[in-house]
Amino acid sequence: MKRRSFIKTTTFTSIPLLLKGIPVVASSDLLSQSLEKMAVSALNCDRILVIIQQNGGNDGLNTVFPLDKWSNLVNARSNILMDQKQVLSLSENLLTGLHPAMSEMKKLYDNGKMMIVQGVSYPNPIYSHFKATDIWFAGSGSKTDLDSGWLGRALDLKYPNFPNGYPTTEMPDPLAIQIGSTLPFSLQGPNINMGYSAPDPNTLLNVINGVTDPAPDSDYGHELTFLRLMKDQSNDYIKVIQKAYNTTSTTKVVYPSNNKLADQLKIVAKLINGGLKSPIYIVNHPNSHDTHNAQININDKTQGAQATNLTLLSQAIGAFQQDLEAMGKSESVSGMTFSEFGRRIKSNSSLGTDHGAAAPVIFFGSMLNTSSQVKKSAYPVSGMIGKSPNLPENATVNDQVEMQFDYRQLYTTVMQDWLCMSEAEATQVLGSNFIKLPIFNTTLLSSVDFDNDSITLFPNPSKDSIVYLRFPDIVKDYISITLLSINGQLIKNDVFKLNQKELKLDYTGFVQDSIYIVSIDWNGNRFYKKVVFN
Secondary structure (H helix, E strand, O other): OOOOOOEOOOOOOOOOOEEOOEEOOOOHHHHHHHHHHHHHHHOOOOOEEEEEEOOOOOOHHHOEEEHHHHHHHHHHHOOOOOOHHHOEEEOOEEEEEEOOOOHHHHHHHHOOOEEEEEEEEOOOOOOOHHHHHHHHHHOOOOOOOOOOOHHHHHHHHHOOOOOOOOOOOOOOOOOEEEEOOOOOHHHEOOOEEOOEEEOOHHHHHHHHHOOOOOOOOOHHHHHHHHHHHHHHHHOOOHHHHHHHHOOOOOOOOOOOOOOHHHHHHHHHHHHHHOOOOOOEEEEEOOOOOOOOOOOOEOOEOOOOHHHHHHHHHHHHHHHHHHHHHHOOOHHHEEEEEEOOOOEOOOOOOOOOOOEOOOEEEEEEEOOEOOOOOOOOOOOOEOOEEOOOOOOOOOOOOOOOOOOOEEHHHHHHHHHHHHOOOOHHHHHHHHOOOOOOOOOEOHHHHOOOOOOHHHOEEEOOOEOOOEEEEEEEEEEEEEEEEEEEEOOOOEEEEEEEEEEEEEEEEEOOOOOOOEEEEEEEEEOOEEEEEEEEEO
């Protein structure tokens, strides 16, 4: 893999499109036209994703505790495990608890603004920091190297031909902003990196405030100052970032001090408050989670490196979510954490844990599917998808937390249910079709609550290749209609902008005397109708 390269020659278009795991044979021209239409609709999505990277491999079993497996947990890691009474209990979830350093996140969970997805990994996981991070960034498998990142490919579909012609009237702002680290490979598109990078938050503030770092009082120093100013002023996005950041905020939320993650999220909040349309923000936890030793304090197991890391995370997210709610933006912003892998079930003799496999991923925000029983979940528990990790009674050093969900299921869910992309687009980004998870409250995201029975398709059978879709109410939105053969082959895809109750679909020249499926994708919902043409 060619990391950190800003210009790429390899594209992603050669990867086959799959729908429901079935290979699709379709005209590339038809597909590109469909994606172009969906890219236009995505411009009006107005939703923001904030990603928090926890570098180093966070210990999921010392973050989210399986209370129903406590005796096996004691057997596996008694030297680092706190007393069960010290674990924070969760509302309507007796099976699970949080580290006591996460009091702000417990409050979010209890109020339905945090979700835990258990056991996230991928088949044949890699335990190298470098390689595992690249896999999460690329959206690939353990045996596949890609030259672009999943977010870069997604943004390339939503904003075609970037950077040529950008900024535009429809998208005047950066496509993505990275704060607190070097520009991640996840934002690398097929041809160019799609993000705006601010490795040092203080440098970004210098740009925003029109100041530069001190330079020597000499001819060289004066020239350096001039060059820095010219570089900053030549950036197409500086003015819009400055304007957004300096917009007066009426919120009085106090962010924690001495918390570099909170500093980053405070900048993100100010940019969102200022109306920046950037759909992606990536921030970085300042500390390593690679806790091979001294993960806990031997005299107080609720303290130590893990507690410090989780305190920074919890306080930063708590203040950020409070700020979003105070500015009235909470329904437009969702966040997620990730780390390149988890840790092993059994602790080591150095009061730490070694590189492992699956771990929980945490989402936060006001638009999550965190009802008392998560809808469409195999294990309906409030605020959690999945079940407690399956821990052996006497774990060995080789035992791992097993995978319950492929991390690409989270990615496709984010793309489809949050960033307004179609299933076909998400499939093209990831190279295969992954089953979505019920992370977001699609009922709240929809302006009209339809079910499959409330949408009618007629005439059926159709004798002239023309059918009509009738909705129970006027739809004022973009809607994607896909015609599939009975075995799942893509025949035709169209995207319509509606302000009506009824839609005419003309499939003349596309159908024969047979049974077909009409797939209706709209605002995070998918409906299917069977139709006969004869």
